[in-house]
Amino acid sequence: MSRLSAEFADRTIEAHFSHHLLPQTKEQLRTTLLFCSAVYLIFAVTDILALGLTPLSLALFGCRLGVAVVAIASCVTNHLHPHSVGRVYLTASITEIAGMLAFVPIVLARPAELAWHAMSMGLMVLVVYLYIPNRLLYSLAISAISTLVFIVIALIAGSLTAQEQLTMVMLLALANCFGYISARRYHLIRREEFRVQSVLKNLSERDPLTGCHNRRYLQQELLNMELSRARRFRLSVAVIACDIDYFKSVNDTYGHAAGDRVLVAFAALLRGLIREKVDNLIRFGGEEFLLVLPETDLSGAMHLAERMRAALSAMTTEIAPGKTVGVTASFGVTSVNFASVTTRFPQEAVIELADQLLYAAKRDGRNTVKALEFYGRPGLHVAARAAG
Numbered sequence: 001m002s003r004l005s006a007e008f009a010d011r012t013i014e015a016h017f018s019h020h021l022l023p024q025t026k027e028q029l030r031t032t033l034l035f036c037s038a039v040y041l042i043f044a045v046t047d048i049l050a051l052g053l054t055p056l057s058l059a060l061f062g063c064r065l066g067v068a069v070v071a072i073a074s075c076v077t078n079h080l081h082p083h084s085v086g087r088v089y090l091t092a093s094i095t096e097i098a099g100m101l102a103f104v105p106i107v108l109a110r111p112a113e114l115a116w117h118a119m120s121m122g123l124m125v126l127v128v129y130l131y132i133p134n135r136l137l138y139s140l141a142i143s144a145i146s147t148l149v150f151i152v153i154a155l156i157a158g159s160l161t162a163q164e165q166l167t168m169v170m171l172l173a174l175a176n177c178f179g180y181i182s183a184r185r186y187h188l189i190r191r192e193e194f195r196v197q198s199v200l201k202n203l204s205e206r207d208p209l210t211g212c213h214n215r216r217y218l219q220q221e222l223l224n225m226e227l228s229r230a231r232r233f234r235l236s237v238a239v240i241a242c243d244i245d246y247f248k249s250v251n252d253t254y255g256h257a258a259g260d261r262v263l264v265a266f267a268a269l270l271r272g273l274i275r276e277k278v279d280n281l282i283r284f285g286g287e288e289f290l291l292v293l294p295e296t297d298l299s300g301a302m303h304l305a306e307r308m309r310a311a312l313s314a315m316t317t318e319i320a321p322g323k324t325v326g327v328t329a330s331f332g333v334t335s336v337n338f339a340s341v342t343t344r345f346p347q348e349a350v351i352e353l354a355d356q357l358l359y360a361a362k363r364d365g366r367n368t369v370k371a372l373e374f375y376g377r378p379g380l381h382v383a384a385r386a387a388g
């Protein structure tokens with residue numbers, strides 16, 4: 001993590017983090033901006049008390065109203081662009097700058113109350129650092145520059161003694177330091193929480209032996225996600241179920257550790273034959289693996305399964321120095337084409353068909369591929385094209 005900006009050094013992870021928090025950030029920003037605008041408007045009372053109901057106090061009210069309008073426009077923009085992280089930070093920054101700019105005429109119109117303005121400035125700096133959700137570097141830039149501008153105006157236009165000026169400068173510098181340090185801590189804690197959550201999520205979704213996704217990930221996320229996407233865009237999704245043949249005899253003959261090596265080698269072989277970041281490899285349980293292949297029809301999935309079968313039967317795994325073992329596997333392949341399947345069906349039905357085909361391949365002598373199109377209704381696929 002970057003020490004100055006308190007963000008992940010890796011921009012992809014940072015973007016992932018920001019997107020993950022986007023709904024929460026937008027909600028916080030909306031509440032904060034509306035609250036701050038209301039406070040800004042309410043403080044018009046102090047202008048009227050100091051200046052009376054004059055054109056000047058009305059002009060200052062106009063400035064305050066301008067900040068409220070910018071804040072509301074920011075909320076509307078964020079509402080219209082619900083997925084844009086950059087826009088949230090941009091609108092937060094613009095509103096912060098508008099608030100700081102509107103403060104200049106207020107200070108200039110009421111120079112006698114400079115000590116109170118300095119106190120308000122300190123509070124505004126803390127609000128920018130801690131209350132309005134924004135990138136820390138933007139908060140730092142906006143607060144530091146606004147503080148500098150305020151100090152220059154106060155030194156030129158105000159009538160503070162040298163001792164008062166020094167106190168004001170030191171207090172505002174402190175407000176910036178405390179604001180930055182506290183905001184930095186908060187940013188770092190949020191990111192550390194996110195990192196730990198990601199590690200735990202990864203652990204709960206992966207099989208430690210092979211590194212593949214596990215059955216929980218398939219059932220809770222992947223299957224629903226891929227089937228919904230394919231249904232929405234009327235695409236095909238294929239599923240391959242595969243299981244090592246007579247794996248028990250590998251364990252019984254060479255030991256469990258040798259069996260583990262064979263499993264790892266099999267997973268690596270499957271992973272090497274699928275599209276990275278597109279296809280998904282899941283350890284479904286024991287020595288059974290499942291592949292979920294987006295945008296793949298039955299014939300494409302059958303060819304892939306056949307290549308996997310052939311590659312495994314030609315491969316041997318070193319289970320001890322100088323000692324190798326060869327295994328074969330059986331494959332059940334199915335695919336559902338949402339261009340023609342419009343009926344609803346339980347999502348597990350696709351996996352069940354792939355599993356039935358896998359066991360049909362086992363019954364048929366093993367080391368073979370069985371494939372059937374899934375038509376969305378139990379029983380219908382029985383009449384579909386068979387291969388293997």
Ligand SMILES: Nc1nc2c(ncn2[C@@H]2O[C@H](COP(=O)(O)OP(=O)(O)OP(=O)(O)O)[C@@H](O)[C@H]2O)c(=O)[nH]1
Nearest residue numbers: 243244245246247248249251256259260286287362
């Ligand atoms: N080494 C190892 N073995 C496992 C693991 N998970 C399951 N097994 C073993 O896998 C074997 C599966 O045996 P069976 O279900 O009888 O299947 P099979 O011997 O492969 O026979 P078929 O599937 O009918 O060809 C069992 O001996 C399990 O103990 C694992 O993580 N590591």
